Amino acid sequence: MTRRKSPPKRSKRRGPRVGTTYRNADESKRLLVEAVQGLLARGVPVSELTGKMVTDEAGVDKMYIRRFFGSLDHLLLDALEDLLLHRMRSLISSDVFDPQAGGTIDNRVVHAFQLFSHLAPNRLLQPRLAAVGDAVISAYSGQLRSEFGLAETVAQREAIVGLLWVVGFLSVGHLMPMAASEVLEWLSLRRQALRNLST
Numbered sequence: 001m002t003r004r005k006s007p008p009k010r011s012k013r014r015g016p017r018v019g020t021t022y023r024n025a026d027e028s029k030r031l032l033v034e035a036v037q038g039l040l041a042r043g044v045p046v047s048e049l050t051g052k053m054v055t056d057e058a059g060v061d062k063m064y065i066r067r068f069f070g071s072l073d074h075l076l077l078d079a080l081e082d083l084l085l086h087r088m089r090s091l092i093s094s095d096v097f098d099p100q101a102g103g104t105i106d107n108r109v110v111h112a113f114q115l116f117s118h119l120a121p122n123r124l125l126q127p128r129l130a131a132v133g134d135a136v137i138s139a140y141s142g143q144l145r146s147e148f149g150l151a152e153t154v155a156q157r158e159a160i161v162g163l164l165w166v167v168g169f170l171s172v173g174h175l176m177p178m179a180a181s182e183v184l185e186w187l188s189l190r191r192q193a194l195r196n197l198s199t
Contacts, residue, residue: 029068029078031058036079040111046076046118073122077129080115083108084136091140091159092147093187096166103180105170113170137163148191149198158194 035058039049051072055062069075087108089095097103116132119125141159144150150158169183 025068028058028060028064031060032064032068032075033079033082034058036076037083037111040114041107046114049076073119073125076115077119077125077132080112080119081132083112083115084132085139088112090143091136091162092143093162093191097184097187099184103184105166109166110170113167144194148194150194154197158197 032054035054036049039053039057040046044053049072051065052062054072054075055064058064065072065075069078088106091109096106096109098106116129119129137156137159140163141152141155144155144158144162145152148155173183
């Protein structure tokens with residue numbers, strides 16, 4: 001007598017089902033964005049971040065990244081936007097480089113640069129990255145107009161120059177024979193030059 005085989009057990013699907021309404025969707029998204037930022041703050045390189053690492057840090061189901069963001073890279077992009085457009089009070093050099101800490105650059109700027117550099121090769125994300133760049137330039141130029149009384153076109157130009165300088169500093173600044181005090185001195189001269197450009 002042959003034994004009848006039992007049908008295979010269905011595996012339980014982890015994570016939320018498609019079409020589910022989430023009462024705490026915004027909260028879950030916030031937790032995931034903050035988890036990325038927290039891991040970067042603890043020194044985890046962007047290239048080593050994994051979905052499991054982020055969801056464990058956030059304390060949410062591992063399927064939430066795909067459900068809410070579509071992919072880990074899209075979550076990283078949200079974390080980048082949050083850093084530059086919401087958490088940074090100002091991109092004026094005296095706010096980015098802390099004179100009280102010997103000219104140390106704000107870690108949020110460092111982490112945003114790391115995220116931007118990591119995501120830039122992804123062609124699918126480039127339009128949205130460009131939009132983030134435009135938003136940052138717009139916000140920064142507004143800060144320059146308010147702080148130094150610059151005309152709109154001058155402020156936009158100087159915002160682009162300033163951001164390019166920060167990118168260069170973060171890329172190779174550690175290789176340059178320049179002390180932190182010299183960086184602060186140069187930034188002071190730049191602020192004076194911007195005042196001289198005021199209308």
